[in-house]
Amino acid sequence: MTKDQWLILRNQxxxxxxxxxxxxxxxxxxxxxxxxxxxxxSLLLLRPRLLSNGRVxxxxxxxxxxxxxxxxxxxxxxxx
Numbered sequence: 001m002t003k004d005q006w007l008i009l010r011n012q013x014x015x016x017x018x019x020x021x022x023x024x025x026x027x028x029x030x031x032x033x034x035x036x037x038x039x040x041x042s043l044l045l046l047r048p049r050l051l052s053n054g055r056v057x058x059x060x061x062x063x064x065x066x067x068x069x070x071x072x073x074x075x076x077x078x079x080x
Contacts, residue, residue: 003076
């Protein structure tokens with residue numbers, strides 16, 4: 001992702017799945033295959049996931065959008 005791409009995307013109503021995948025991979029995500037990621041990301045949005053350490057992860061589109069926005073705004077602008 002370049003700064004110019006992010007400046008355009010952050011004003012959109014929706015982000016392509018490829019952007020979510022790129023964010024996931026930049027943040028150390030282990031899934032290599034795009035189609036596998038789409039399936040897992042979709043399932044995670046539908047229902048919470050229990051991690052091996054006993055924590056429950058619950059993500060909705062609002063929290064996902066907040067995370068990706070914060071990450072790229074900080075990466076390219078230096079602010080949240």
